[in-house]
Amino acid sequence: MEYNIKVWRQPNAKTKGHFETYHVTDVEEDASFLEMLDILNDQLIRKGVDPIAFDHDCREGICGACSLYIDGRAHGPDDQVTTCQLFMRHFKPGATITVEPWRSAAFPVIKDLVVDRQAFDKILQAGGFVSVRTGAAQDANTILIPHDDAELSMDAAACVGCGACVATCKNGSAMLFVAARVSSLALLPQGKPEAARRARAMVAKMDELGFGNCTNTRACEMECPKHVTIDHIARLNREYLKARFSE
Amino acid sequence: MADSKLVSKIPEGPLAEKWSKRKSEIRIVSPNNKRKLEVIVVGTGLGGASAAASLGELGYNVKIFCISDSPRRAHSIAAQGGINAAKNYQNDNDSVYRLFYDTIKGGDYRSREANVYRLAEVSAAIIDQCVAQGVPFAREYGGYLANRSFGGVQVSRTFYARGQTGQQLLLGAYAALNKEIAAGTVKSYPRHEMLDLVIINGQAKGIIARNLVTGEIERFGAHAVVLATGGYGNTYFLSTNAMNSNGSAAMQAWRKGAFFANPCFAQIHPTCIPVHGEQQCKLTLMSESLRNDGRIWVPKKMEDVLKLRKKEIKPSQIPEEDRDYYLERRYPAFGNLVPRDVASRAAKERCDAGYGVNETGLAVFLDFADAIKRLGHQKVEERYGNLFQMYEKITSSSPWEEPMMIYPAIHYTMGGLWVDYDLQTTIPGLYAIGEANFSDHGGNRLGASALMQGLADGYFILPYTIGDYLSHKFAEPKTDINAPEFDEAEKAVKERIAKIFAVKGTETVDSIHKKLGHIMWEYVGMARNEEGLKKGIEEIGKLREEFWKNVRVPGSNDEFNQELEKALRLVDFFDIGELMARDALHRRESCGGHFREEMQTEEGETKRDDENFMYVGAWEYKGEATEPELHKEPLKYENIKIATRNYKD
Numbered sequence: 001m002e003y004n005i006k007v008w009r010q011p012n013a014k015t016k017g018h019f020e021t022y023h024v025t026d027v028e029e030d031a032s033f034l035e036m037l038d039i040l041n042d043q044l045i046r047k048g049v050d051p052i053a054f055d056h057d058c059r060e061g062i063c064g065a066c067s068l069y070i071d072g073r074a075h076g077p078d079d080q081v082t083t084c085q086l087f088m089r090h091f092k093p094g095a096t097i098t099v100e101p102w103r104s105a106a107f108p109v110i111k112d113l114v115v116d117r118q119a120f121d122k123i124l125q126a127g128g129f130v131s132v133r134t135g136a137a138q139d140a141n142t143i144l145i146p147h148d149d150a151e152l153s154m155d156a157a158a159c160v161g162c163g164a165c166v167a168t169c170k171n172g173s174a175m176l177f178v179a180a181r182v183s184s185l186a187l188l189p190q191g192k193p194e195a196a197r198r199a200r201a202m203v204a205k206m207d208e209l210g211f212g213n214c215t216n217t218r219a220c221e222m223e224c225p226k227h228v229t230i231d232h233i234a235r236l237n238r239e240y241l242k243a244r245f246s247e
Numbered sequence: 248m249a250d251s252k253l254v255s256k257i258p259e260g261p262l263a264e265k266w267s268k269r270k271s272e273i274r275i276v277s278p279n280n281k282r283k284l285e286v287i288v289v290g291t292g293l294g295g296a297s298a299a300a301s302l303g304e305l306g307y308n309v310k311i312f313c314i315s316d317s318p319r320r321a322h323s324i325a326a327q328g329g330i331n332a333a334k335n336y337q338n339d340n341d342s343v344y345r346l347f348y349d350t351i352k353g354g355d356y357r358s359r360e361a362n363v364y365r366l367a368e369v370s371a372a373i374i375d376q377c378v379a380q381g382v383p384f385a386r387e388y389g390g391y392l393a394n395r396s397f398g399g400v401q402v403s404r405t406f407y408a409r410g411q412t413g414q415q416l417l418l419g420a421y422a423a424l425n426k427e428i429a430a431g432t433v434k435s436y437p438r439h440e441m442l443d444l445v446i447i448n449g450q451a452k453g454i455i456a457r458n459l460v461t462g463e464i465e466r467f468g469a470h471a472v473v474l475a476t477g478g479y480g481n482t483y484f485l486s487t488n489a490m491n492s493n494g495s496a497a498m499q500a501w502r503k504g505a506f507f508a509n510p511c512f513a514q515i516h517p518t519c520i521p522v523h524g525e526q527q528c529k530l531t532l533m534s535e536s537l538r539n540d541g542r543i544w545v546p547k548k549m550e551d552v553l554k555l556r557k558k559e560i561k562p563s564q565i566p567e568e569d570r571d572y573y574l575e576r577r578y579p580a581f582g583n584l585v586p587r588d589v590a591s592r593a594a595k596e597r598c599d600a601g602y603g604v605n606e607t608g609l610a611v612f613l614d615f616a617d618a619i620k621r622l623g624h625q626k627v628e629e630r631y632g633n634l635f636q637m638y639e640k641i642t643s644s645s646p647w648e649e650p651m652m653i654y655p656a657i658h659y660t661m662g663g664l665w666v667d668y669d670l671q672t673t674i675p676g677l678y679a680i681g682e683a684n685f686s687d688h689g690g691n692r693l694g695a696s697a698l699m700q701g702l703a704d705g706y707f708i709l710p711y712t713i714g715d716y717l718s719h720k721f722a723e724p725k726t727d728i729n730a731p732e733f734d735e736a737e738k739a740v741k742e743r744i745a746k747i748f749a750v751k752g753t754e755t756v757d758s759i760h761k762k763l764g765h766i767m768w769e770y771v772g773m774a775r776n777e778e779g780l781k782k783g784i785e786e787i788g789k790l791r792e793e794f795w796k797n798v799r800v801p802g803s804n805d806e807f808n809q810e811l812e813k814a815l816r817l818v819d820f821f822d823i824g825e826l827m828a829r830d831a832l833h834r835r836e837s838c839g840g841h842f843r844e845e846m847q848t849e850e851g852e853t854k855r856d857d858e859n860f861m862y863v864g865a866w867e868y869k870g871e872a873t874e875p876e877l878h879k880e881p882l883k884y885e886n887i888k889i890a891t892r893n894y895k896d
Contacts, residue, residue: 011806012806012807026526027526028523028524028525028526030523030524031524031526031527032641035526035527035528038526038528038757039526041755042755042757042758045755045799045801045810046753046755046799048801049801050801050802051801051809051810053807053809055316056490057315057320057322057489057490057491058320058322058324058325058489058490059489059490059528059529059531060325060529060531060532060637061637061640062324062325062411062413062414063315063319063320063322063324063325063489064319064320064324065315065316065320078640080636081640085637085640085641087640087641087643089643110460110807111806111807114807116316117316117317118316118317118437120317121317121318121319121425121435121437124421124422124425125425125426125428125429126429128422128425129380129422129423129425129426130379130380130381130422131426132376132379132380132423133304134297134300134301134304134376134423134706134707134710135372135376135706135707136379137372137375137376137378137379138375138379139375140334140374140375140377140378140379140384140392141334141336141391141392143378143379144389144390144391145383145386145390146386146388146390147386147387147388147390150383150384150385150386151383151386151629153381153383154383154408154409154411154415157383157408157415157418158411158414160414161317161319184381184383185381188381188383190378190379190380190381191381
């Protein structure tokens with residue numbers, strides 16, 4: 001198979017970027033999208049062209065590193081997948097495919113398709129944890145959690161921190177990401193004593209770092225590769241309101 | 248004969264009292280002195296993140312490094328099936344001793360008794376810790392924790408969070424790390440890669456790291472260094488390891504004097520999605536937990552095999568009596584839940600005999616039809632839903648309708664840096680934890696034990712044992728990063744990078760790495776023999792030469808340069824590959840994942856040679872042009888009867 005790849009090139013954060021189109025050949029039918037980029041890079045290097053930089057690691061859809069905006073959609077045209085789990089069988093042979101980095105003020109471009117997502121780490125550092133010291137825990141079965149609550153908490157905890165929600169949102173909001181963590185913990189008894197502080201601190205940090213506001217367009221849940229739903233945003237809002245009233 | 252350079256420091260006394268005894272001897276550093284002490288942790292997987300968080304809580308000044316953009320991306324995140332712990336919540340007569348016994352036996356009697364017992368001892372506390380952190384483990388309807396079984400074991404002791412247990416445990420450790428970063432006790436350096444270890448007066452005192460965004464070569468000093476950098480499975484190019492997983496930190500430590508133990512012990516995981524073509528760069532694991540309910544088979548009749556390959560029939564059309572459930576046939580007692588090495592070799596045996604079920608002849612079936620009938624769609628969905636979805640996305644075939652196709656692939660490395668009971672390497676002040684060390688899994692690791700070891704080392708063992716070393720260090724001044732040893736290490740790193748750019752050849756890094764992978768799989772893979780291993784060593788040498796003549800790394804050091812990162816790692820993979828082959832050649836026995844064709848029983852099972860090889864083989868670096876030297880740490884089993892592994896009855 002052959003494709004034309006129209007891709008964002010930007011040497012570093014300080015230089016302006018632009019699109020370039022490359023022709024990639026000899027792509028096997030079962031290749032993944034990132035394998036196609038590997039093949040293209042191999043061909044570019046042999047031609048003396050600087051290869052395209054992109055973040056990737058586990059290639060199993062779980063590490064959250066890959067982060068490409070493909071033909072106008074975060075993680076491309078398949079549903080509920082990260083870019084690494086997108087396969088070339090979803091594209092017509094010969095198609096021109098547009099590839100961009102996440103576009104968000106809070107995620108500056110490092111090079112080409114690689115962006116800086118440290119803002120996510122900072123939000124979690126503001127309160128996305130239960131303050132238990134190593135060795136201080138009681139026997140695990142003394143904390144009983146109803147089966148359905150554990151499952152719901154797990155639904156939210158499945159977030160891989162890729163940033164597709166932010167890249168997709170017209171406001172550049174990180175509400176789904178923040179909600180995933182706050183909601184996952186809010187559904188469990190652990191960490192209740194610091195729930196109010198957590199909701200306040202994480203929302204404040206999100207605002208401080210330049211993410212936009214949520215206007216409930218639901219675009220984030222449509223593109224979330226792990227299908228984290230905006231129900232969790234509702235739970236975050238509830239947690240946040242409770243926290244404000246308890247001030 | 249014990250080797251004077253390998254002092255394992257195993258405490259005297261009864262097995263069950265060794266860890267308590269050691270803890271009581273360990274000197275404690277007072278809180279005001281902890282503040283003066285600095286520790287570098289390299290790697291942010293389960294071991295690194297949990298160690299850094301725990302050390303931070305204790306009051307040490309910690310710096311933690313990872314090559315990813317965030318600590319949360321470390322490859323522990325991809326572990327699927329679960330984590331073992333001797334909780335006995337199922338009342339199936341599980342105990343610390345039984346977990347210890349299963350692990351030693353599963354490792355084919357090549358791991359250290361005292362370390363494994365301690366691992367089993369602290370396992371229960373890990374579950375407590377993770378639950379307290381808010382890890383959403385699977386629950387029964389009464390609200391209690393649920394368990395499942397894993398290979399090589401007859402009890403149900405595996406805790407899990409769907410097929411994403413590694414992710415949830417890592418997010419727990421990452422949250423603990425974030426808590427300490429917020430508290431200011433830990434400073435995080437993402438997108439930094441360690442490129443050398445700095446030794447001053449024989450002690451580990453710091454690292455040289457490359458800032459992967461700017462290319463700047465930076466110096467970091469400390470009173471001790473902890474390597475939590477994972478395994479070296481990517482030597483084979485195709486593996487289930489993440490693309491960026493590498494063995495470079497361990498190799499740098501090796502060249503600076505840390506011994507490397509049992510490098511030939513690599514685990515080949517039986518349930519991976521088969522290779523689809525030459526352009527593939529990554530293999531995907533299907534969790535071992537699937538073997539709880541899935542049944543592995545190939546057709547009995549060759550005519551069915553041929554029809555399957557031509558796609559003339561579907562697997563579900565083959566009648567029950569014409570299927571060979573070969574694991575159930577060969578190992579009635581454990582059936583589909585035999586250990587990984589046994590299951591992998593059995594798949595290879597069937598495929599070598601011509602019964603492979605796909606076009607390449609390198610695949611067997613993993614079938615859920617019975618489980619779906621027995622348990623119903625919803626239960627199966629709950630247990631394996633995300634794995635089924637992942638399989639379907641990759642292969643465009645639905646496990647709900649037709650069996651999965653699987654084949655063995657490199658997954659984990661049991662070998663690693665040699666460490667003593669305190670997890671200290673042969674370099675004072677340098678520690679290795681998790682997959683990066685060798686100590687707990689012998690010749691074969693049991694499923695759901697990697698997560699257990701990473702967190703045991705990081706939360707409960709290293710934070711204590713490192714104190715013993717640091718208790719002698721608080722009076723020492725901070726490490727001076729302008730010392731000549733740092734100058735020298737930095738210079739060597741810069742020269743290595745310049746040398747790579749200077750080649751200006753025509754071959755890409757990946758294309759050479761693929762060739763290394765082929766050599767490794769062919770000669771140092773699932774079955775090894777003397778002639779092949781010698782040939783492998785020769786081929787690796789030739790390929791290394793080709794690299795230095797013909798590699799092309801574009802761009803410069805002063806930028807974000809992924810090709811340079813890969814090239815630097817490949818240089819180390821050559822050395823690891825050679826060391827693995829050398830170790831496999833010397834170990835003239837079959838044990839665990841190391842199968843020497845010359846040494847097998849009539850039934851094709853591994854044949855150990857306890858008389859001559861019941862030891863840890865630890866290799867010492869002797870210079871670039873000199874062969875490494877082998878040191879032996881004899882293994883003593885005082886609390887377990889040594890037997891031939893038997894999973895038949």
